Amino acid sequence: MQDENTVDAATPDTAVDPVEPDTVVDAAERETNGARRPDQSIVAYPDGPLLVRGDFEIVTPSGEPLPRNRKTVALCRCGASIIKPYCDGTHKLIGFRTDD
Amino acid sequence: MKQPLTRGPVSTALLDLLGSASADDPRAGEELQEPVFSALADTPDIAFDDDLQLTLFCLYELHYSGIEGVDDAWEWAPGLIGARRRIEQTFEEKMRAAVELPQRPRTNSGDVAAALFKMTAPDGGGGISRFAAKQASAEQLQEFLTHKSIYQLREADPHTWAIPRLRGRAKAALVEIQADEYGGGRPDRVHAELFAQAMRGAGLNPEFGGYVDDVPAITLATANLMSMFGLNRRLRGAIVGHLSAYEMTSSQPSRMYANGLRRAGFGDDVAEYFDEHVEADAVHEQIAGRDMAGGLVEAEPGLLDDVLFGAAAALAIETWLGDHIMAAWKEGRSSLQPQSSFAV
Numbered sequence: 001m002q003d004e005n006t007v008d009a010a011t012p013d014t015a016v017d018p019v020e021p022d023t024v025v026d027a028a029e030r031e032t033n034g035a036r037r038p039d040q041s042i043v044a045y046p047d048g049p050l051l052v053r054g055d056f057e058i059v060t061p062s063g064e065p066l067p068r069n070r071k072t073v074a075l076c077r078c079g080a081s082i083i084k085p086y087c088d089g090t091h092k093l094i095g096f097r098t099d100d
Numbered sequence: 101m102k103q104p105l106t107r108g109p110v111s112t113a114l115l116d117l118l119g120s121a122s123a124d125d126p127r128a129g130e131e132l133q134e135p136v137f138s139a140l141a142d143t144p145d146i147a148f149d150d151d152l153q154l155t156l157f158c159l160y161e162l163h164y165s166g167i168e169g170v171d172d173a174w175e176w177a178p179g180l181i182g183a184r185r186r187i188e189q190t191f192e193e194k195m196r197a198a199v200e201l202p203q204r205p206r207t208n209s210g211d212v213a214a215a216l217f218k219m220t221a222p223d224g225g226g227g228i229s230r231f232a233a234k235q236a237s238a239e240q241l242q243e244f245l246t247h248k249s250i251y252q253l254r255e256a257d258p259h260t261w262a263i264p265r266l267r268g269r270a271k272a273a274l275v276e277i278q279a280d281e282y283g284g285g286r287p288d289r290v291h292a293e294l295f296a297q298a299m300r301g302a303g304l305n306p307e308f309g310g311y312v313d314d315v316p317a318i319t320l321a322t323a324n325l326m327s328m329f330g331l332n333r334r335l336r337g338a339i340v341g342h343l344s345a346y347e348m349t350s351s352q353p354s355r356m357y358a359n360g361l362r363r364a365g366f367g368d369d370v371a372e373y374f375d376e377h378v379e380a381d382a383v384h385e386q387i388a389g390r391d392m393a394g395g396l397v398e399a400e401p402g403l404l405d406d407v408l409f410g411a412a413a414a415l416a417i418e419t420w421l422g423d424h425i426m427a428a429w430k431e432g433r434s435s436l437q438p439q440s441s442f443a444v
Contacts, residue, residue, distance in 0.1 A: 045386045046210065047217075069289065069376065070280050074383040082355075087382040089351030092221065 046100050049074035049087035058085065101161055101309025102168050107317075108151025110135045114158055114183075118170045129179020136183045140190050146321075147194060147420060152187055153317040153324060159184045160327040164257060165308060188328050192335075195325065199412035207401040209394025216341070216389045219411055220348035228422045229353035231429070232360035240429055241364050242302055243436060244357075246311045247425065251323045252295040252373075253308040256281035258323075261330035262339045269395030270340065277343070277384045277392065291380075294373040301369035302361075314440040318421050325417050329410055337403030340396050341410025344388040349415070350381035 040054030052073050058066045066085070074087035078096035081088040103119075106112040113135045121128060136155075143149045161167055162175040174180060202219055205211035232244060251258075256278055263274055283289035296306035305311065312320070329339035358374035393411075397404045428435035 045390065046214075048386055049382065051383065051386055070380065070383065071284055072276060072280070072383055072387075074379075074386060081382075083379055086379050088355065088378050089382040089385065092217070093352065 044077070044098070044100070045074075047096055047098050048091055049077050051075075101165060101307075101312065103170075104154060104158065104309070104312045106151075107154045108139070110139045110151045111154045111158065114155050114180075118158075118167065118174055123171050123173035123177050127179065128174075128177040129181075129183065132179055132183040133186075136186050140186060143190070145194070146187075146190050147198075147417065148317050148321070150317040153320040154312075156184065156187050156191070156324045156328075157312065157320045159187075160324065160331070161309070163327075163331065164254065188332070191321075191324070191328060195413040195416070196409065199409065199416050201405065201408045201412055204404060204408075207397050207404055209390050209398055212394040212397045212404070212407065213389035215408065216344050216393055216411055217348060217385075219408070220345055220415065227419075228426055229356040229360075231426065233356035233363070234360070236360055236364065236429075238364040238366070241361055241366070242304060243434060244425065245299060245302055245304060246436060247315055247319045247421065249295070249299060249304070249311055250309075250315055250319050251326070253292055253299070253306070255291045255295060257292075258326035258330040259339055259343045262336050262343075265333045265336040266340070266392075266396060268399060270392050270399060273387045273391035273395055274340070274343070277347070277387055280380055280384065289376075291373070291376070294376055298370045298373040301367055314436045316424065316435070316437055318417070318424050322417050322421055325413060329413075335406065335410070337396065337400070337406025338410030338413065340393050340403075341407035341412075342414040343410075344385075344393045344407070345411035345414040347381050347384040347388040349418070351378050351385065354378045354381065 038054075040052070040056050043051045043053075045051060052075060053071070058068060058073070060066060076084045076087045076091075077098070078091035078094060080090040080094050080096070082090070103115060104111075106115055110132070113132055117129065117131055121131075139149070139152055140146075143152060146152055158167060159180055162170070162172075162180070166172055166175075202215055205215035228244070232241060236244070259274070260278055263271060263278070266274055279285075281291050283291070283293070287293065299306040326339065326342055329335045329342050354374040354377035358371040358378070361371045361374065362368075393407050397407055425435040434440065
């Protein structure tokens, strides 16, 4: 599915007739609205944390921003980190498994 | 760095040469061949050979920040490159013979990451970090920082050599890790700077190379191993494996070092470097295992053995250094050089 989207968005660049600017605009719109991947991503690493990338904020339940020292963060998924919500690698010591 | 004290015929020949001859002479550095050959023929164990490890450290330093009073043109003098390659060859052979590789995983990123995590699991916080957390004296912790300063004051640089040698997913992963190592655009968050802050806070010299004369060959060898892996494109699999092993053995030990430093009375300025690594390396180890090492092996399956070798070599040489330090401490001795001016 993702492959088809990528091909779709890329096709006009090579196939479009340069005298038809409308088609180019369509292609640009499609690229921003549809096929492009979002600016944020969460990757669930097997037996490990969730890695969060992109433009986001981590806040307390009352909305206060939590201290954040890096662009990409690892969020604890095993519950045993002592620096929650961040991961500190403890999942390896407790044998945490995600069964994926 | 400042000029180090020599430790035998080869390092003496090298530093004499760098101080007197001209790097522009096409035969520059040829004088080194003979002392290098005879030292390599005689050394019982290159990893613990003071003269050869110091020589290699100085040869690599020409590619990093240079040596005070030495013409920068020496960096690419053919005679020095030739000498470096001879020493590297013996060092690499030694490391390949010393390590045992695990059973080969399949060449997909998940299996490669799992194999690396398995290799590094026993180092989740044993040995020296446990001792540091519970028992080490303030002087022993200073000594530990002194050993670490040989690499940590330029942390991440040896692995950066690999960036142009990788492509695609593996490259993006390495750059993501390195950008974080270099502070993500904030000079005060550069890991090497955090380490310099720790050195200052502990009353130690924060200048790179300030303690080269004080550390034993095996400490220099830990730094030389990664320079060798980083500077030889042929060994790009090994430098990727090396970084993976470092990232995977850092989070938990860093917490123990931070605890030990605070227990011994050092301030947050000293512990912060280690606090930072608890969190940072829990991120990096995931990216390193799956995306960098796994991504590289998926792109170049022929590099699998070198990735595993790089990780195994990193673990082996760190174990040798840890054993050296613990053996000295158990006997109530300093683990630094006998003639070290460092007062502990």
